Amino acid sequence: MYNFEFEQPTTVADAVKALSEEDAQALGGGQTLLPTMKQRLAMPSKLVSLTAIDEIKGVKKDGDQLVIGGGTTHGTVAREASADYPGLAGLASKIGDPAVRNRGTMGGSLANNDPSACYPAALLASGGTVVTDRREIAADDYFQGMFTTALEEGEIITAVKLPIPEKSNYQKFEQPASRFPLVGVFVAKYAGGVRVAVTGASNEGVFRWTEAEEALSGDFSASALEGLSASAEGMISDIHGSSEYRAHLIGVMTKRAVTAAA
Amino acid sequence: MTSVKMTVNGKSVSGEVEGRTLLVSFLREQAGLTGTHVGCDTSQCGACLVHVNGDAVKSCTMLALEAEGADVATIEGQANADGSLNVIQQAFQDHHGLQCGFCTPGMVMSAAALLKENPKPSESEIRNYLQGNICRCTGYHNIVKAVLAASGQDVGAIAAE
Amino acid sequence: MPKDSGIGASSKRREDVRFLTGAGNYTDDINIRGQAYVHFLRSDVAHGKINGIDTNAAEAMPGVVRIFTGKDFEGIGGLPCGWQVTDRHGEVMQEPPHPVLAQGKVRHVGDPIAAVVADTAEQARDAVEAIEVDLEELPAVINMKEALKEGATKVHDDLTSNLCYDWGFVEENKGAVEEAIQNAAHVTTLELVNNRLVANPMEPRVAVGDFERGTGNSTLYTTSQNPHVIRLLMGAFVLGIPEHKLRVVAPDVGGGFGTKIFHYAEEAFCTFAAKAINRPVKWTSSRSEAFISDAHGRDHVTKIELALDADNNFTAVRTETHANMGAYLSTFAPSVPTWLHGVLMAGNYKTPNIYVNVKAVFTNTVPVDAYRGAGRPEATYQLERVIDKAARELGVDPIALRRQNFITEFPYDTPVAVTYDTGDYGATMDKLEEMADIAGFAERRRQSEAKGKLRGLGINCYIEACGIAPSNLVGQLGARAGLYESATVRVNATGGLVVMTGSHSHGQGHETAFPQVIAEMIGIDESMIEIVHGDTANTPMGMGTYGSRSLAVGGSAMVRAAEKVINKAKKIAAHLMEASDADIELKDGAFSVAGTDKSVAWGDVCLAAYVPHNYPLEDLEPGLEETAFYDPSNFTYPSGAYACEVEVDPDTGKVTIERMMAADDFGNVVNPMIVSGQVHGGLAQGIGQALLENCVYDENGQLLSASYMDYAMPRASDLPNFEVDHSCATPCTHNPLGVKGCGEAGAIGSPPSVVNAVIDALNSGGKDVPHIDMPMSPARVWAAMNRASATGHGTAEGRSLGGASG
Ligand SMILES: Cc1cc2nc3c(=O)[nH]c(=O)nc-3n(C[C@H](O)[C@H](O)[C@H](O)COP(=O)(O)OP(=O)(O)OC[C@H]3O[C@@H](n4cnc5c(N)ncnc54)[C@H](O)[C@@H]3O)c2cc1C
Numbered sequence A: 001m002y003n004f005e006f007e008q009p010t011t012v013a014d015a016v017k018a019l020s021e022e023d024a025q026a027l028g029g030g031q032t033l034l035p036t037m038k039q040r041l042a043m044p045s046k047l048v049s050l051t052a053i054d055e056i057k058g059v060k061k062d063g064d065q066l067v068i069g070g071g072t073t074h075g076t077v078a079r080e081a082s083a084d085y086p087g088l089a090g091l092a093s094k095i096g097d098p099a100v101r102n103r104g105t106m107g108g109s110l111a112n113n114d115p116s117a118c119y120p121a122a123l124l125a126s127g128g129t130v131v132t133d134r135r136e137i138a139a140d141d142y143f144q145g146m147f148t149t150a151l152e153e154g155e156i157i158t159a160v161k162l163p164i165p166e167k168s169n170y171q172k173f174e175q176p177a178s179r180f181p182l183v184g185v186f187v188a189k190y191a192g193g194v195r196v197a198v199t200g201a202s203n204e205g206v207f208r209w210t211e212a213e214e215a216l217s218g219d220f221s222a223s224a225l226e227g228l229s230a231s232a233e234g235m236i237s238d239i240h241g242s243s244e245y246r247a248h249l250i251g252v253m254t255k256r257a258v259t260a261a262a
Numbered sequence B: 001m002t003s004v005k006m007t008v009n010g011k012s013v014s015g016e017v018e019g020r021t022l023l024v025s026f027l028r029e030q031a032g033l034t035g036t037h038v039g040c041d042t043s044q045c046g047a048c049l050v051h052v053n054g055d056a057v058k059s060c061t062m063l064a065l066e067a068e069g070a071d072v073a074t075i076e077g078q079a080n081a082d083g084s085l086n087v088i089q090q091a092f093q094d095h096h097g098l099q100c101g102f103c104t105p106g107m108v109m110s111a112a113a114l115l116k117e118n119p120k121p122s123e124s125e126i127r128n129y130l131q132g133n134i135c136r137c138t139g140y141h142n143i144v145k146a147v148l149a150a151s152g153q154d155v156g157a158i159a160a161e
Numbered sequence C: 001m002p003k004d005s006g007i008g009a010s011s012k013r014r015e016d017v018r019f020l021t022g023a024g025n026y027t028d029d030i031n032i033r034g035q036a037y038v039h040f041l042r043s044d045v046a047h048g049k050i051n052g053i054d055t056n057a058a059e060a061m062p063g064v065v066r067i068f069t070g071k072d073f074e075g076i077g078g079l080p081c082g083w084q085v086t087d088r089h090g091e092v093m094q095e096p097p098h099p100v101l102a103q104g105k106v107r108h109v110g111d112p113i114a115a116v117v118a119d120t121a122e123q124a125r126d127a128v129e130a131i132e133v134d135l136e137e138l139p140a141v142i143n144m145k146e147a148l149k150e151g152a153t154k155v156h157d158d159l160t161s162n163l164c165y166d167w168g169f170v171e172e173n174k175g176a177v178e179e180a181i182q183n184a185a186h187v188t189t190l191e192l193v194n195n196r197l198v199a200n201p202m203e204p205r206v207a208v209g210d211f212e213r214g215t216g217n218s219t220l221y222t223t224s225q226n227p228h229v230i231r232l233l234m235g236a237f238v239l240g241i242p243e244h245k246l247r248v249v250a251p252d253v254g255g256g257f258g259t260k261i262f263h264y265a266e267e268a269f270c271t272f273a274a275k276a277i278n279r280p281v282k283w284t285s286s287r288s289e290a291f292i293s294d295a296h297g298r299d300h301v302t303k304i305e306l307a308l309d310a311d312n313n314f315t316a317v318r319t320e321t322h323a324n325m326g327a328y329l330s331t332f333a334p335s336v337p338t339w340l341h342g343v344l345m346a347g348n349y350k351t352p353n354i355y356v357n358v359k360a361v362f363t364n365t366v367p368v369d370a371y372r373g374a375g376r377p378e379a380t381y382q383l384e385r386v387i388d389k390a391a392r393e394l395g396v397d398p399i400a401l402r403r404q405n406f407i408t409e410f411p412y413d414t415p416v417a418v419t420y421d422t423g424d425y426g427a428t429m430d431k432l433e434e435m436a437d438i439a440g441f442a443e444r445r446r447q448s449e450a451k452g453k454l455r456g457l458g459i460n461c462y463i464e465a466c467g468i469a470p471s472n473l474v475g476q477l478g479a480r481a482g483l484y485e486s487a488t489v490r491v492n493a494t495g496g497l498v499v500m501t502g503s504h505s506h507g508q509g510h511e512t513a514f515p516q517v518i519a520e521m522i523g524i525d526e527s528m529i530e531i532v533h534g535d536t537a538n539t540p541m542g543m544g545t546y547g548s549r550s551l552a553v554g555g556s557a558m559v560r561a562a563e564k565v566i567n568k569a570k571k572i573a574a575h576l577m578e579a580s581d582a583d584i585e586l587k588d589g590a591f592s593v594a595g596t597d598k599s600v601a602w603g604d605v606c607l608a609a610y611v612p613h614n615y616p617l618e619d620l621e622p623g624l625e626e627t628a629f630y631d632p633s634n635f636t637y638p639s640g641a642y643a644c645e646v647e648v649d650p651d652t653g654k655v656t657i658e659r660m661m662a663a664d665d666f667g668n669v670v671n672p673m674i675v676s677g678q679v680h681g682g683l684a685q686g687i688g689q690a691l692l693e694n695c696v697y698d699e700n701g702q703l704l705s706a707s708y709m710d711y712a713m714p715r716a717s718d719l720p721n722f723e724v725d726h727s728c729a730t731p732c733t734h735n736p737l738g739v740k741g742c743g744e745a746g747a748i749g750s751p752p753s754v755v756n757a758v759i760d761a762l763n764s765g766g767k768d769v770p771h772i773d774m775p776m777s778p779a780r781v782w783a784a785m786n787r788a789s790a791t792g793h794g795t796a797e798g799r800s801l802g803g804a805s806g
């Protein structure tokens, strides 16, 4: 790693101030940023740790939404969201391994927007809202292609609001080495319709599979997906799977998610 | 350089570190606790696993400064007060859950975290929990057996030798 | 009744206590006062010409002590190759120089160009980034077939081509094999890839060089399986340090699997630099660096033909293999596809005609050398796959086909130069069939099908030549070293013993198993015996641990030394009891005179040897310490039968191992617990090769699987509980312990049964898939089922030729 200054504020306001410096960067759980820095692929001059800010941690139910602090760890989401939003808790419980889940945060995952990250699928399929220190951003506007989001320099995700679906499920088909999703599909059924978000598959990052959404909104069953297939165009192709394979898996995982949805 | 102070295995430890000093480097190089190992640089192998405030954490993916004031537990602090092996360590020896020993400190710490959370895990719960600990020697068979045994469960069903 | 001590007991491992408490002493735990750290600048291109290196800016960086480049190593030896293969035409292999730091050219991603020594590791790395290299990128050759084409870019300008050697074995068999194939009732042909692997011991390599100005002695602490070999190679061939001025220490080593056998540039560098700057120099590899600097394994592309007569007897085997050497010849690289592979092509079968051709090829990739099994997995895989394919083509039972062709009489001279001393392949197959509950398979398949899964059963046999030794034999085969082993048994005055062995333990449990043997011989408690290994300063010259040789060769040396000790002790005892030597018996830790009640304890004899007040000084020297060097007369030949049951998810192609069974014949077993553990570990690596692991380059020579993000290591959740058995024992006939070696069996024996099982599963689902290359990733299995392309750009096909179906 290149060296940097380290700061650990206890309020969002102080963190925002610290991040206003050039080349300062937020440090969530560090489960992505620190390995990246070890490879010397990032060189912030200052790291502003968000882990001491209590106001951005925790899982709360607020009416028909679940509000999750940006600094909440995957492990906490897995435990505390399980009653209200089992699909989300199930997703969180399968991210990485227990030690990663004890440090990694929802805010960090969403800010990073890795094309193979799990949370983006939950946020997009839930039609949720990203709350930052300065505004609220709808999920459909938030993701802007792999590793790119609507966040501005120094903007902190303080919370995420997720409307609680009637039924939901996340199916993760693991890439054999990293165990990130090779393809992950999150299906969420609301009174107003079904949303299906796909991660791991596309060169553009997480996306909604609208054909499946339409089919499932009329008939929420795996058989409604019969004959539907995602296009291989624009899908990632690498040593772990071709674009055709990923496209195929989208169909399989979506069916499984619908069948398993609770 | 910034000073950092934490409790490691019940003893207060302090030192001067850079921003970039990892917790594992602090433990190995400054606290002299070389039982915690480094097996990768992508946060996947778990050879570096320790407990921070009771939680399993990869010490290669945490800054020393983030552990300021924390209560850190490493393999060196696991044995019983009289120096004998604790239940998990003893089960690893009894069931040959280690060969070269390099992954072992992380495995034992991981197993300890699991058993705290889930005192009677099933075989598949153990295998899933150990997702972040890679062992190249044992094929995991005897590690799983050791963890089952450490939790007081019958390992008779798992093929012996 | 299982024993609780001595040979055959599952004694708990004493070394575990230090590993379980964090008290191990691995090389990276060694820090010498005043040490500096080195970081290597490594090539990021596969092939390039170095037009200049500007270190000025880097020299001025904080903490920099000195920067080394190839210039500093001019006139110093390169890394030697320990094996010379003579090819089909009687010519010796092409052997390019392998410099410590690049001289003018880089030949693979990771080739070291320069080295910065600085006060801290981070400073060294910071300064490496400030070095400016004028590197002119050249076209790279990655694919072996391309590399052999007329006019291909040459990895080494001074060689005539990229062909290291074209080896034929046994050349005289060639005609007979051709004839047998022509006359066969059936010939089964299979092209396959033995995927390139990275050994990945969990401890990355580390080297600490130290130089003592006062004495002029150098010391190297290193992560090695064979410190004496490193001392010899590095001292004599690279740095010109006589062995008495050089000490090599390999303390606790965190796994090796072959990749820590070889002598590496970083070891030579640290030893050299410590003297040059008069300060200890330490290098700790990161995992990323390990992927581009540890020797890789396997990487064979093979075509095999099996000829059968009308009664399904095997009449001939012919194979042609392209073996990747990488950019340079690593220490034992030439031996792997030849002598460790060709001589095993008879397998467990009495095939009368066998011909093996191997073309070893240079490419712009990391050097390839021995990895657990080394050559024998490649031999077993192709043979056991082609037999299975033949059984399927002929519609016969794969077990029956194997049984029908088993070698049943021993000793057996194979058509490929070796003599199997013992074995009972029918017995291990019987055992396997019992373990596998083959009768119950149909029901298990039905249950899987009810869940929408396909189930398959695959079996295979294997034989290996291990206990890698006979010096005279390996010498004829091209080894430039002897392959004996050594031991000194030192008895202390109070009766305890220290065994100093040339073998090395990096997970195998020598510290526990070796004392079991001595305890049995003398009849004393295991705790009275201590094993010392890994330090050239206090062990006799030994060849180290690899090729499942520790107990068979190293243990035998220890037995010989102990026998000498016991013989001398008997003479002392005879003197003490005023009896004749010939009447003395040693049992349960006491010497007695046959037919009398006279007896003297082991400890009293030992004391007499060191306090020789009442002692036959005119006939015997005082003291009780003996050394033996043991050089066996043959390899040992462990063998066995393996079975695997898989479930395949037809929707995704994902393979799940449901059961993995191994029935091995290791001859006598000293510690069954340790032996089982060795098999488990081998099985995991074999399953890893079959399903997960793949070292992949793109066509430009960039390593695509360069970390655990892309190189899939088996995790606990990928594997089942294993069912292993080693009750079938035909003891080795030529070593004193009757042991054969067990370290590699699991890795050799398991891949074919996994692949055979997957093919069986797919066929049961109506998918007529003849073969899938390893690793059988979900994408590949799915593609094979659907005949689509499995993986995108830059797959293994870019590197390997032929046979890659998906
Ligand atoms: C072994 C391993 C396995 C993993 N497996 C998976 C997996 O299966 N699925 C998966 O989805 N992920 C996986 N991850 C990634 C993991 O989920 C990370 O925790 C997550 O991607 C990043 O969260 P973090 O809190 O650690 O963020 P950090 O690493 O600290 O930061 C990541 C980025 O987000 C920024 N950032 C952090 N917090 C905030 C915030 N509150 N507001 C704004 N910006 C912020 C940082 O500046 C940085 O750019 C894995 C990681 C590891 C090490």
Ligand code: FES
Pocket (backbone or CB within 6 Å): B037, B038, B039, B040, B041, B042, B043, B044, B045, B046, B047, B048, B049, B058, B059, B060, B061
């Ligand atoms: S060293 Fe920490 S996960 Fe590998």
Ligand code: FES
Pocket (backbone or CB within 6 Å): B097, B098, B099, B100, B101, B102, B103, B104, B134, B135, B136, B137, B138, C202, C254, C255, C507
């Ligand atoms: S015991 Fe060697 S890596 Fe686990």
